[in-house]
Amino acid sequence: MSELDDLALVLRPDQILTGAAVARVYDSDAYSVDRSKPTAVVLPETNEEVAAVVKVCVKNQIPITPRGAGTGLSGGAMPALGGVVVSLKRMNKILEVDSVNRRMKAQAGCVNLDLTKAVSHLGLHFAPDPSSQSVSTLGGNIAENSGGPHTLKYGVTAPHILGVTFVDAEGKIYEIGGTAPNCPWPDFTMLVVGSEGTLGIVTEAWIKLTPLPAAVKTALAAFPSVRAASEAVSGVIGAGILPAALEMMDRNILVALEQAFGLKTPPGTEALLLVECDGEESAVEREMTLVAEVCHENHAIEFTLAKDEAERKKLWTARKKGVGAMGRLAPSIVTHDGVIPRSKLPEMLDYVYAVAAEFEIGVANLFHAGDGNLHPCFYFDDRDPKQVEAVVSAGEKIIRRCIELGGSVTGEHGIGVEKTELLLLQFSEDDLKLQALVPLIFGANEVINPCKVIPNQKGCIEHKKRWRGVAW
Amino acid sequence: MVARPGCIEELAEIIRGSGPFGFQQMGLWSLPCEAYGICAMPQGAMGLCIDFGELNQMVDFSPADLIITVGTGTTLSKVNQLVGSAGLCVPYCADYIGGDDLTLGELIGLNLPHPLERQFGSWRDWILATKQVLADGTICKSGAKVVKSVAGYDIHKLFVGARGSFAAVAEVTLRLYPKQEPRPEARNSANIIHRVLPSDFDAMANSYRNAVFFDEATATIYANVPAFFEPLRFERDFVIRSGVGRMNFQLGQVNFLSRAKATLDPNNKLNPGALIP
Numbered sequence: 001m002s003e004l005d006d007l008a009l010v011l012r013p014d015q016i017l018t019g020a021a022v023a024r025v026y027d028s029d030a031y032s033v034d035r036s037k038p039t040a041v042v043l044p045e046t047n048e049e050v051a052a053v054v055k056v057c058v059k060n061q062i063p064i065t066p067r068g069a070g071t072g073l074s075g076g077a078m079p080a081l082g083g084v085v086v087s088l089k090r091m092n093k094i095l096e097v098d099s100v101n102r103r104m105k106a107q108a109g110c111v112n113l114d115l116t117k118a119v120s121h122l123g124l125h126f127a128p129d130p131s132s133q134s135v136s137t138l139g140g141n142i143a144e145n146s147g148g149p150h151t152l153k154y155g156v157t158a159p160h161i162l163g164v165t166f167v168d169a170e171g172k173i174y175e176i177g178g179t180a181p182n183c184p185w186p187d188f189t190m191l192v193v194g195s196e197g198t199l200g201i202v203t204e205a206w207i208k209l210t211p212l213p214a215a216v217k218t219a220l221a222a223f224p225s226v227r228a229a230s231e232a233v234s235g236v237i238g239a240g241i242l243p244a245a246l247e248m249m250d251r252n253i254l255v256a257l258e259q260a261f262g263l264k265t266p267p268g269t270e271a272l273l274l275v276e277c278d279g280e281e282s283a284v285e286r287e288m289t290l291v292a293e294v295c296h297e298n299h300a301i302e303f304t305l306a307k308d309e310a311e312r313k314k315l316w317t318a319r320k321k322g323v324g325a326m327g328r329l330a331p332s333i334v335t336h337d338g339v340i341p342r343s344k345l346p347e348m349l350d351y352v353y354a355v356a357a358e359f360e361i362g363v364a365n366l367f368h369a370g371d372g373n374l375h376p377c378f379y380f381d382d383r384d385p386k387q388v389e390a391v392v393s394a395g396e397k398i399i400r401r402c403i404e405l406g407g408s409v410t411g412e413h414g415i416g417v418e419k420t421e422l423l424l425l426q427f428s429e430d431d432l433k434l435q436a437l438v439p440l441i442f443g444a445n446e447v448i449n450p451c452k453v454i455p456n457q458k459g460c461i462e463h464k465k466r467w468r469g470v471a472w
Numbered sequence: 473m474v475a476r477p478g479c480i481e482e483l484a485e486i487i488r489g490s491g492p493f494g495f496q497q498m499g500l501w502s503l504p505c506e507a508y509g510i511c512a513m514p515q516g517a518m519g520l521c522i523d524f525g526e527l528n529q530m531v532d533f534s535p536a537d538l539i540i541t542v543g544t545g546t547t548l549s550k551v552n553q554l555v556g557s558a559g560l561c562v563p564y565c566a567d568y569i570g571g572d573d574l575t576l577g578e579l580i581g582l583n584l585p586h587p588l589e590r591q592f593g594s595w596r597d598w599i600l601a602t603k604q605v606l607a608d609g610t611i612c613k614s615g616a617k618v619v620k621s622v623a624g625y626d627i628h629k630l631f632v633g634a635r636g637s638f639a640a641v642a643e644v645t646l647r648l649y650p651k652q653e654p655r656p657e658a659r660n661s662a663n664i665i666h667r668v669l670p671s672d673f674d675a676m677a678n679s680y681r682n683a684v685f686f687d688e689a690t691a692t693i694y695a696n697v698p699a700f701f702e703p704l705r706f707e708r709d710f711v712i713r714s715g716v717g718r719m720n721f722q723l724g725q726v727n728f729l730s731r732a733k734a735t736l737d738p739n740n741k742l743n744p745g746a747l748i749p
């Protein structure tokens with residue numbers, strides 16, 4: 001077809017992938033409920049190649065879907081209207097390390113963890129740490145404004161991005177931001193971060209490097225009920241402590257973790273809190289003592305500190321691979337993402353269990369309790385359409401409750417295709433009118449990652465039914 | 473003329489242009505910011521200055537969630553008095569820019585550096601949600617009243633430093649932090665703030681004689697300089713001067729600023745000339 005011929009003019013043959021297997025592999029990201037096949041996948045290696053691909057696609061009106069590692073959980077990298085997937089995976093070079101100014105310039109396809117590995121010998125790291133960090137890319141993290149366990153103290157991705165190189169929807173290359181931190185004028189980097197690849201394609205970024213803390217202590221607190229653990233979370237924050245991480249895992253996750261990683265908990269444990277404090281040694285000591293007091297006040301069965309670095313790493317492996325470990329419980333998992341004010345955690349968790357019971361599906365919770373960011377993980381069999389529908393309906397019910405309690409439809413997974421309609425729960429028509437102005441500022445068009453973020457886009461509604469369930 | 477709306481609906485009515493005062497152009501924010509170029513009504517222009525002083529209600533304060541929602545006409549000192557009783561604060565230190573009697577709207581519109589920035593960040597990190605009136609009079613919100621949300625584009629963060637040029641922000645939700653001890657330093661105002669990359673800090677510091685405060689942690693100098701003083705410039709630095717109106721800093725990203733202004737305020741009604749010459 002002519003559009004592929006045009007792509008062949010700007011890329012080598014090994015940079016253009018087509019065929020049934022490719023279409024199958026790239027038809028969804030980690031949100032596998034909705035799928036749509038691309039015509040081709042391209043692998044540009046320079047800013048100029050990305051710009052050339054965009055120009056070809058605009059000329060031929062071919063939809064473009066930017067993609068990193070495809071670990072997104074809301075369908076942001078799913079080629080909703082087919083067309084070309086622009087994979088940034090080959091743009092994986094670290095371009096400049098400026099340790100004096102604690103910043104680094106890297107290409108969008110760099111894996112998150114590789115950024116930290118490249119500077120850890122300098123006592124620095126890239127603070128955003130989504131659970132997918134061993135595979136997810138910088139570009140993907142920027143698109144989704146990814147969070148992670150340590151965002152409680154260090155913030156999500158946005159405050160760690162100083163500037164970006166950006167190819168707009170017409171194929172023009174811009175440098176945005178990159179001055180000394182916190183410029184006094186409006187910072188457009190802040191709009192690009194979290195825009196889910198709908199404004200253009202980020203190809204490089206200046207990222208902020210954060211010093212590694214002098215001391216780190218990690219503890220596990222076992223509780224007899226989810227409510228007791230939730231109240232301990234409120235107690236810790238209320239005591240003026242800002243731990244580096246404050247994560248909760250419930251009974252069902254613990255079953256999977258014990259099978260997968262041998263993580264043992266005392267009898268009667270219904271919920272586990274993983275607490276990490278970091279900073280100067282004396283401050284960490286003081287904070288951890290306070291955390292232990294709060295946990296005991298809230299009826300903790302056991303409070304244990306990791307003895308050494310190896311044990312600490314084991315705890316984090318269990319936490320970060322928790323969703324993966326759930327593969328032992330059922331063939332399919334959908335991880336939902338909603339936010340509530342932290343003080344409403346006990347009430348909200350009761351509701352999550354009630355909804356799962358109502359729809360007769362399994363649910364496990366492992367989430368960023370300190371941020372009030374819930375991740376109910378439904379486990380089911382996605383070969384059964386009834387179960388798929390139950391999972392989607394239960395998820396929507398939970399998100400509605402998040403909004404009723406004053407929260408948000410998504411804390412870190414993004415809107416993607418999953419939540420465009422749910423955004424209507426949080427935003428009025430007038431709020432969405434303002435949202436719809438953002439792509440205009442960047443000159444975005446209907447070609448660049450269509451059907452994402454903004455609800456009811458032209459040409460998307462009729463495709464929605466097609467996405468669901470085409471995989472099996 | 474000055475209009476003093478008592479609620480966001482009245483503000484919208486004024487901006488829609490159908491209020492008791494017909495006008496084409498307007499300046500936003502109040503007078504103390506004139507020095508920094510906020511109330512930048514072009515000389516001789518017909519217009520109406522909107523005073524946000526009555527938009528000072530506390531909408532919601534949840535100490536357990538470390539969040540407050542408040543009118544942007546509220547002064548920083550009043551907000552800190554309100555949340556201070558719960559052991560919390562907005563950790564912005566306004567010592568060097570004229571004290572904390574400035575309103576949140578002014579401080580967010582200006583987004584000037586401050587000495588607690590390394591420890592706590594600044595407005596872009598704290599602003600979780602806003603409610604505003606757009607140039608056509610539409611009342612709308614952005615963000616969510618929780619510490620973490622990626623629902624939609626973070627356009628509320630674009631209002632930080634925008635000097636009221638993109639929308640009239642009437643209400644803001646901020647993240648709060650544990651209360652800080654008062655700083656012992658004298659409350660001397662600076663008339664120039666200069667930030668560089670840390671590698672240039674020593675060279676910059678040597679070029680100033682009357683520094684009010686050297687902030688090595690953020691590579692920033694707050695100083696008092698004569699009107700004719702020309703600062704030594706460095707790569708990727710920025711300089712903000714008081715008392716020289718809208719020309720007080722060199723803009724970055726003029727391309728996008730112009731496009732944002734044309735998109736959000738096509739008739740140039742909101743604080744014309746305050747941000748983009």
